[in-house]
Amino acid sequence: MGMKEWINLVLLSCNAIQDLRKREIFLFPTFGFAAAGILWMILKEQKDITAILACAVPGLLLLILAFLTSGKVGCGDGIVLLSAGIWSDFPQVLYVFMGALFPAAVIAGILLLSHSRIRSIPLVPFFLIAQLLCYLAVK
Secondary structure (H helix, E strand, O other): OOHHHHHHHHHHHHHHHHHHHHOOOOHHHHHHHHHHHHHHHHHOOOOOHHHHHHHHHHHHHHHHHHHHOOOOOOHHHHHHHHHHHHOOOHHHHHHHHHHHHHHHHHHHHHHHHOOOOOOOOOOHHHHHHHHHHHHHHHO
């Protein structure tokens, strides 16, 4: 694994722990990671800005969904996915997004069927698990 993969794992790990503990993310450091990722991709990877923004589209769509649902989907989830997407390739960020949604939906279904009092589950830990599975699948 290269430097950008480790940076992405640190970003996701810190935010997953914070999301589990307090149902929030580290907002300003996450934006800092996004800005650093844009600079890294332009200067080190020689990517153009359209390729970088394309990788941020799943996070942007999740942010739009958060605004359309009046916060039922967390804005933090979209911000983390946007930042993680900048550090990834487009197919990989889609794998992470879809790889997180399916198990999260299963857990939510189980909680609903069991009449649990839990009404929300953090999504960022599922992003971390899906990202780790992507990295393991490559090896």
